[in-house]
Amino acid sequence: MSKFDLLETKGEWQSADRPLAVHIYPNNARDVSAAKGFVKDGITQLLDQLFGGPIDFYEIYYFYDYRYFPRKSSEDAESLYREFKSWYQGKYDHRIGVHLVTDTEVLGGRSDGGDGTTLNSFNNARCCAAGSDYSGSEGRSTAAHETLHSIINNELPGVKDMLPDGDEHYLGKVYSDGNTASPLANNDNEVSSKGDCSADREQDTESTTITSCAYDAVQLTSDDAFE
Numbered sequence: 001m002s003k004f005d006l007l008e009t010k011g012e013w014q015s016a017d018r019p020l021a022v023h024i025y026p027n028n029a030r031d032v033s034a035a036k037g038f039v040k041d042g043i044t045q046l047l048d049q050l051f052g053g054p055i056d057f058y059e060i061y062y063f064y065d066y067r068y069f070p071r072k073s074s075e076d077a078e079s080l081y082r083e084f085k086s087w088y089q090g091k092y093d094h095r096i097g098v099h100l101v102t103d104t105e106v107l108g109g110r111s112d113g114g115d116g117t118t119l120n121s122f123n124n125a126r127c128c129a130a131g132s133d134y135s136g137s138e139g140r141s142t143a144a145h146e147t148l149h150s151i152i153n154n155e156l157p158g159v160k161d162m163l164p165d166g167d168e169h170y171l172g173k174v175y176s177d178g179n180t181a182s183p184l185a186n187n188d189n190e191v192s193s194k195g196d197c198s199a200d201r202e203q204d205t206e207s208t209t210i211t212s213c214a215y216d217a218v219q220l221t222s223d224d225a226f227e
């Protein structure tokens, strides 16, 4: 029996050529409203920007069965990610797509990444953790950030060319208009000014608005996955 409820969907599955599924897991009962609220909103805002290009159909599911919530370590993003990953493997990794656990007592996130032709969320199960001890723009942006890592195949030549050190955060930038960071530039990591979309400015706020570089990287990954 499925323990997933459908929260959002867009497109026609009967004619979909480039589908993407995202599964959101609250780590504990206290994380339910975040999972169904701003985490889901951040992912929806991301997928809406990809719709019509890299994806033509999406579904966002919510893991609803509280008796089976992961209940993994809330120490930090790394522990949550590692423990969640070993928990969901063999249970739900037959479902292709993104598997994202969220915890309202964790800051930051981690992702499997989407690296390799058969190891991204278009053709495999990829997992990530997005902490959400905050809400609003920062929480939405972090959910979008980790989801992007799980999709983008940075081993593809066209993607590699945009990443001087193989670091996907170079696909993000801080927009000059109001110093708002795109999802991949939202975490204050050491990203210097390289490429067209680098985050070489101080950020004031975070957003889910992706750069043309992040969009192109997802498009190249989708082309490779579905052609």
Ligand SMILES: [Zn+2]
Pocket: 145, 149, 169, 187
């Ligand atoms: Zn990152």
